[in-house]
Amino acid sequence: MNIVLSPEQEQFVHEQIACGRYNSANDMIREALRLLEERNESSHHRFEELRREIAIGIEQADRGELVNGKEVFSKLRERNDAQIHPK
Template sequence: MNIQLQAEYEQFIQTRIATGRYENAEDVIAKALKLLEEWEKGYQEWEEETQKKIAVSPSLVSECKLSFSFNLAAMPEILHCPECYQNQG
């Protein structure tokens, strides 16, 4: 497989090789792809967990008599009314 990289990426790879941690460009790219694979797996797990949490939220909304707000990135930190909080407890 032939891949054309932007000059900045070629320079980055050469800099990594110059440190002595990698023998060649393949080693650098293999490490980068391994890290990307790990990140993608973690992101997929986070996304699945978030979807599960979102699926639970509508039932909480229908039970709650007061308005509340939540930050999707900070799930499950939902501000509940006191009645909802006691019902979960």
């Protein structure tokens, strides 16, 4: 497989090798791919978690377990003000 990098990307790779962070371009690309896989996996898990939370919220709403939005934001403002201006 051949990969074409922009001049800026190529310079960045050379800088990372020169400063000793990586032994080779291959090492750097492997690490970059590992981090990308990790980020994608984390995003996927977070997305699934949000879907579950939304489903729970919909079930609660269907049961009539609702909260007044104005009250929630009022309490959040009070908490925020208390943290910014502690007594």
